[in-house]
Amino acid sequence: AQSVAQPEDQVNVAEGNPLTVKCTYSVSGNPYLFWYVQYPNRGLQFLLKYITGDNLVKGSYGFEAEFNKSQTSFHLKKPSALVSDSALYFCAVRPHTGGFKTIFGAGTRLFVKA
Amino acid sequence: KAGVTQTPRYLIKTRGQQVTLSCSPISGHRSVSWYQQTPGQGLQFLFEYFSETQRNKGNFPGRFSGRQFSNSRSEMNVSTLELGDSALYLCASSLWGGPLDTQYFGPGTRLTVL
Numbered sequence: 421a422q423s424v425a426q427p428e429d430q431v432n433v434a435e436g437n438p439l440t441v442k443c444t445y446s447v448s449g450n451p452y453l454f455w456y457v458q459y460p461n462r463g464l465q466f467l468l469k470y471i472t473g474d475n476l477v478k479g480s481y482g483f484e485a486e487f488n489k490s491q492t493s494f495h496l497k498k499p500s501a502l503v504s505d506s507a508l509y510f511c512a513v514r515p516h517t518g519g520f521k522t523i524f525g526a527g528t529r530l531f532v533k534a
Numbered sequence: 535k536a537g538v539t540q541t542p543r544y545l546i547k548t549r550g551q552q553v554t555l556s557c558s559p560i561s562g563h564r565s566v567s568w569y570q571q572t573p574g575q576g577l578q579f580l581f582e583y584f585s586e587t588q589r590n591k592g593n594f595p596g597r598f599s600g601r602q603f604s605n606s607r608s609e610m611n612v613s614t615l616e617l618g619d620s621a622l623y624l625c626a627s628s629l630w631g632g633p634l635d636t637q638y639f640g641p642g643t644r645l646t647v648l
Contacts (some may be wrong), residue, residue: 452633452634454636454637455637461641461644462641462642463538463540463626463639463640463641463642464624464626464639465622465639466637466638468637469636471634480572510577514633514634515633516621516633521567521579521582521590521592522567522579522626522637524569524576524577525576526576526597527576527577
């Protein structure tokens, strides 16, 4: 079965410190991986995606993600967290096959403390 | 370019009623997907439409249906509402709906069933 796991319900980090939000996946074949962010009462905003090529993907708002095929992981990172980064983060995968749908992780709530 | 718009933003219905939600995709996008977001189940795929055809459907009962018009606008309908249908319903559009496509989400419709 194809799935995405975000092992942490919540991540707490101090402003200015680096942050990591973890994601692992299980799909057949090569995955297409995405990160989205959701602010309160808003829809999801696209941050970045991995299709192929460099394992380090750079995205919006200073975020980046590292694809690791051997560990089937796609962790989201930022070198220096901002209070405004506090939100709900979703990792997602779109399999090569399986008909045009996105499989989302359960989400990780990030709290950045001033 | 205008983003994905969803109407209405908020709805309150009672059990047994039916509801229709609307989604207007980004101009030029032909694929529209619908997702249900709840605290307990997270983001769950409902269905995806492309060129007025449903290409994939999630594991929801037949009370959930949708359609897409020739201008790519989409509607979803829920009949015989149940308390458990209370959720944020998100619409996402993309160019072709393929696995490489980035989906762009609307702000959602918050449905409350009393």
